[in-house]
Amino acid sequence: MNVLEMAGVTRDHGTGAALVRALRGVDLTVAEGEFVAVMGPSGSGKSTLLRLAGGLDRPTEGTVRVAGTDLAALDGRRLAAVRRRDAGYVFQDLNLIATLTAAENVMLPLELDGVRTRRARAEALAVLERVGLADVAGRFPDDLSGGQRQRVAIARALVGERRLVLADEPTGALDSVTGDDVLRLLRARCADGAACLMVTHDARHAAWADRVIFLYDGRIDASAAAPLPEAAR
Numbered sequence: 001m002n003v004l005e006m007a008g009v010t011r012d013h014g015t016g017a018a019l020v021r022a023l024r025g026v027d028l029t030v031a032e033g034e035f036v037a038v039m040g041p042s043g044s045g046k047s048t049l050l051r052l053a054g055g056l057d058r059p060t061e062g063t064v065r066v067a068g069t070d071l072a073a074l075d076g077r078r079l080a081a082v083r084r085r086d087a088g089y090v091f092q093d094l095n096l097i098a099t100l101t102a103a104e105n106v107m108l109p110l111e112l113d114g115v116r117t118r119r120a121r122a123e124a125l126a127v128l129e130r131v132g133l134a135d136v137a138g139r140f141p142d143d144l145s146g147g148q149r150q151r152v153a154i155a156r157a158l159v160g161e162r163r164l165v166l167a168d169e170p171t172g173a174l175d176s177v178t179g180d181d182v183l184r185l186l187r188a189r190c191a192d193g194a195a196c197l198m199v200t201h202d203a204r205h206a207a208w209a210d211r212v213i214f215l216y217d218g219r220i221d222a223s224a225a226a227p228l229p230e231a232a233r
């Protein structure tokens, strides 16, 4: 089953002389269990693609479906529910809440979805342990290193059973060993049935994916979108 289906998606910012076409007619599907990497130069539309896939932004033209539901058909409340329940998001600039501890940041999507505090805390601690942060769960983001903050953001995207994981440069502030650990976690989540879409500038990280798409100037370069050989992983 396709978890994500984008068809003819265009996103314009601004109007007139200030018009920026961030995406132009993008078609992309990501199936259950599939791990897709997105590469491309700065400004080519990678973050815009992820934001649209997660319902954080709406397309100017075209349709975005998550688990078969056309996001354009949802009112604000139901769209917010899809964002919480179906999509886990690692933001390029992390977006951790400074007044919440690492554990509380990871618990937040569960609590917003009505999970009781005790269970949300237990699940958050289990994911923090998997990303190697059990011992700093009680610290606030300002008291963590850049790499630790990044892993908190990843834990927040993995907690619960979200079937679409969207990660914008999730390995950016990590050394290569910790970066590989994060990729292993994303792969494991795909093996559990999630669909993962990850932006990366690093070809070695893209090699963990089943498929790599290249964006240039808001378009997918079809000629470059070859599946990776098993041996590259």
Ligand SMILES: Nc1ncnc2c1ncn2[C@@H]1O[C@H](COP(=O)(O)OP(=O)(O)OP(=O)(O)O)[C@@H](O)[C@H]1O
Binding pocket: 013, 014, 020, 021, 022, 040, 041, 042, 043, 044, 045, 046, 047, 048, 049, 092
């Ligand atoms: N809110 C906005 N208003 C106006 N233009 C925007 C907005 N968001 C993005 N853009 C423009 O859309 C284009 C694509 O931006 P996007 O952030 O998707 O690029 P990117 O591929 O993620 O780049 P990077 O690798 O630097 O993160 C850029 O030209 C950017 O300036």
Ligand SMILES: [Mg+2]
Binding pocket: 046, 047, 048, 092, 168
């Ligand atoms: Mg970006």
